[in-house]
Amino acid sequence: MRPLPDALQDELRAALRQALRGVPPRGDVHDLLGRLGLHGLEIAPAAGGLGLGLSYGVVVAEELGRVAACDTYRSGCLAAETGPAAAAGVAAGARPPATAPPPAGGALVRARIRQAAYLVGLAAGAHDLAVRRSGERHQFGRPIAAFQATGFALAADLVRIEEVRLLTAYAAWLADRDAAGSPDSAAAQPRAWPPADGEPDLAAIQALAAAAEAATGVTRRALHLHGTYGLTGDAAIQHYYRLAGTEATRWGQPAALWRAAGHRRLASAPDTEHTTAVLAAAGKGER
Amino acid sequence: MDFGFDSHQSRLRARVRAVLATPGVRRAIDDLAAGAGEPDERPLYRAIGAAGVLAPDWPAEFGGLDGGPMSVAVVAEELSRAGVPDTLHINTVQIVGSVLRAIGTADQQRRWLPRFAGGERFACVLYTEPEAGSDLAALTTRAEPVPGGYRVSGTKIYSLKAALCDVALAAVRTGDPASRYDGITLVLIDLHAPGVRATRIPSLADEHFHRVDLDAVFVPESDVLGAPGAGWAALTTALAMERTGLDYALKAARWYDTARGGLTPGDAADSLADLGRHGASADAARLLAWAALARLEEDRFDPVFAAMAKLHTSESAAAVAEWGAALRGAATAPTTGPARCLESAWREAPGLTISAGVSEVMLELIAGSLSGSAR
Numbered sequence: 001m002r003p004l005p006d007a008l009q010d011e012l013r014a015a016l017r018q019a020l021r022g023v024p025p026r027g028d029v030h031d032l033l034g035r036l037g038l039h040g041l042e043i044a045p046a047a048g049g050l051g052l053g054l055s056y057g058v059v060v061a062e063e064l065g066r067v068a069a070c071d072t073y074r075s076g077c078l079a080a081e082t083g084p085a086a087a088a089g090v091a092a093g094a095r096p097p098a099t100a101p102p103p104a105g106g107a108l109v110r111a112r113i114r115q116a117a118y119l120v121g122l123a124a125g126a127h128d129l130a131v132r133r134s135g136e137r138h139q140f141g142r143p144i145a146a147f148q149a150t151g152f153a154l155a156a157d158l159v160r161i162e163e164v165r166l167l168t169a170y171a172a173w174l175a176d177r178d179a180a181g182s183p184d185s186a187a188a189q190p191r192a193w194p195p196a197d198g199e200p201d202l203a204a205i206q207a208l209a210a211a212a213e214a215a216t217g218v219t220r221r222a223l224h225l226h227g228t229y230g231l232t233g234d235a236a237i238q239h240y241y242r243l244a245g246t247e248a249t250r251w252g253q254p255a256a257l258w259r260a261a262g263h264r265r266l267a268s269a270p271d272t273e274h275t276t277a278v279l280a281a282a283g284k285g286e287r
Numbered sequence: 288m289d290f291g292f293d294s295h296q297s298r299l300r301a302r303v304r305a306v307l308a309t310p311g312v313r314r315a316i317d318d319l320a321a322g323a324g325e326p327d328e329r330p331l332y333r334a335i336g337a338a339g340v341l342a343p344d345w346p347a348e349f350g351g352l353d354g355g356p357m358s359v360a361v362v363a364e365e366l367s368r369a370g371v372p373d374t375l376h377i378n379t380v381q382i383v384g385s386v387l388r389a390i391g392t393a394d395q396q397r398r399w400l401p402r403f404a405g406g407e408r409f410a411c412v413l414y415t416e417p418e419a420g421s422d423l424a425a426l427t428t429r430a431e432p433v434p435g436g437y438r439v440s441g442t443k444i445y446s447l448k449a450a451l452c453d454v455a456l457a458a459v460r461t462g463d464p465a466s467r468y469d470g471i472t473l474v475l476i477d478l479h480a481p482g483v484r485a486t487r488i489p490s491l492a493d494e495h496f497h498r499v500d501l502d503a504v505f506v507p508e509s510d511v512l513g514a515p516g517a518g519w520a521a522l523t524t525a526l527a528m529e530r531t532g533l534d535y536a537l538k539a540a541r542w543y544d545t546a547r548g549g550l551t552p553g554d555a556a557d558s559l560a561d562l563g564r565h566g567a568s569a570d571a572a573r574l575l576a577w578a579a580l581a582r583l584e585e586d587r588f589d590p591v592f593a594a595m596a597k598l599h600t601s602e603s604a605a606a607v608a609e610w611g612a613a614l615r616g617a618a619t620a621p622t623t624g625p626a627r628c629l630e631s632a633w634r635e636a637p638g639l640t641i642s643a644g645v646s647e648v649m650l651e652l653i654a655g656s657l658s659g660s661a662r
């Protein structure tokens with residue numbers, strides 16, 4: 001158990017952030033990612049890729065969202081899942097087709113997790129802009145961020161972003177673990193409580209639903225903190241707001257995703273020992 | 288990122304689970320449920336402590352298992368799953384024990400830690416005062432120097448479990464009353480010493496508070512923790528370390544599981560989306576608590592991240608409780624079954640976003656860390 005980025009994730013994030021600096025909102029980053037050799041990050045080495053898992057793919061998607069890039073990374077990964085020929089093309093830097101049939105099964109699970117990561121990035125990028133702006137802009141003789149009402153809103157959004165980032169990383173880890181197949185020894189180990197050995201399907205659905213709501217909510221608040229300037233053509237923040245609106249529902253509307261998540265929660269079996277403990281404690285008459 | 292428990296942690300989980308399944312421990316858990324009023328969990332902790340699993344992150348010489356902070360999560364998860372009430376463990380081992388490990392002398396550690404780990408002695412926390420809550424630096428309890436130690440006078444409130452405990456960790460003022468941060472000192476107070484009086488303060492929740500009046504209580508020099516007057520730094524560190532959110536995350540999971548288990552397919556159809564939302568929020572709570580512990584494990588402890596974990600986990604657990612109560616009708620005060628558990632959760636919930644630092648103080652800490660802001 002080490003729910004912190006590993007060295008490679010840190011390195012990947014730092015390198016991408018550096019390379020993406022100065023990319024304008026809604027900029028085309030296809031060639032830039034090609035030069036970094038990242039189109040094939042998740043693609044199997046046999047098809048010319050790096051064979052790194054979704055746990056690294058979500059780092060890429062989040063950094064792309066952070067600069068509100070119009071990327072081909074997500075669509076490329078999806079296109080590559082249709083077969084080895086397509087995978088080799090994507091890994092070699094070919095642009096994926098602009099439209100593709102909607103994914104299903106494992107491809108949909110992975111597309112949702114990547115999408116969640118991109119939305120986390122959008123929220124984080126918009127939040128950075130709002131922190132900067134509200135620290136610099138003075139009204140009533142002090143920075144806007146110095147008011148509790150604004151500072152608390154920014155703080156609460158930071159927590160929300162971290163929460164969704166972790167849900168997304170967890171979903172990616174589960175998907176990678178499933179793809180790798182679990183070792184025999186795993187079966188002999190006690191099942192954790194609360195159930196930590198979740199299913200990637202549920203984890204992907206809830207990560208995407210939470211990320212979609214975080215992205216729309218955080219970008220709206222971030223724009224709000226910019227004042228009217230935020231609405232104008234010069235302001236980067238309005239691109240985050242727009243992109244959050246269109247990207248939030250790409251693989252399902254949040255309301256439908258939450259219902260789907262609830263459905264899966266009902267289907268999973270309760271931990272009978274825990275239920276017994278609750279019932280035993282609840283037998284107590286007096287309080 | 289790795290969200291899987293390693294084989295060492297899984298072995299610890301199996302070991303704790305085996306301890307909790309022994310007849311002596313089971314009987315002690317059942318006895319709690321059978322008794323009236325707020326139960327005395329000490330016999331239960333004595334039974335678990337005898338098996339040596341209460342302080343897995345402590346060195347073996349102090350009754351621990353030489354594990355890291357992550358091992359605390361494994362033990363806490365299993366205690367929660369088996370229905371063991373957490374307050375005595377949190378206060379004694381996780382809070383007072385941690386402070387002793389951080390700033391106690393070798394002699395103080397030898398004196399207390401093995402007894403805490405063994406479930407033989409219990410500790411409570413005396414920080415809050417009637418006029419010093421969130422603003423703890425306003426505390427006024429005085430410690431006057433006398434030959435061989437101090438005489439402590441003042442009033443502490445809202446302490447949980449004080450009536451069951453042997454010793455208290457208290458924050459007192461040894462220095463100039465006019466200064467805020469200078470002159471605060473952490474001491475251990477023998478709760479059986481002359482001059483200590485604990486009075487019960489009834490609470491909305493099942494666990495009651497205590498007011499502890501201290502009237503010229505003698506505290507020998509050997510019970511002063513760290514350098515006199517320099518306790519504020521240790522106190523803020525201790526408070527931050529309480530804020531991994533682990534216990535709140537476990538409450539969220541426990542209550543969520545109970546609410547979910549009690550749903551009939553008919554109720555469920557109406558609340559599928561809520562079931563999804565609260566499930567995600569409870570999962571995120573656990574992930575944040577783990578991430579905070581992992582930072583501790585690598586000596587990269589970050590008080591701002593801890594504030595984030597405390598804020599989310601407590602708010603999440605409170606929201607789950609509110610939801611669970613709405614599903615089951617808290618107002619009817621049921622006496623048995625999952626409804627009783629959820630009704631009790633509903634009365635406990637408001638305290639979660641107050642204890643260990645109110646949500647607004649967490650937001651202040653987080654907001655203050657935002658770069659670019661002039662706060």
Ligand SMILES: Cc1cc2nc3c(=O)[nH]c(=O)nc-3n(C[C@H](O)[C@H](O)[C@H](O)COP(=O)(O)OP(=O)(O)OC[C@H]3O[C@@H](n4cnc5c(N)ncnc54)[C@H](O)[C@@H]3O)c2cc1C
Nearest residue numbers: 412413414415420421445446447638641642643644645647
């Ligand atoms: C279940 C539980 C267990 C506890 N156990 C112990 C214990 O064992 N030992 C012990 O010493 N204490 C204990 N406490 C006390 C606890 O630490 C204090 O209650 C807490 O620090 C808050 O102080 P207060 O209650 O005086 O609230 P106050 O400080 O009076 O705050 C009241 C409200 O004011 C607002 N507020 C406060 N500060 C700010 C701010 N900076 N910005 C904006 N709004 C603000 C918030 O809405 C807050 O909820 C416990 C409390 C609870 C609920």
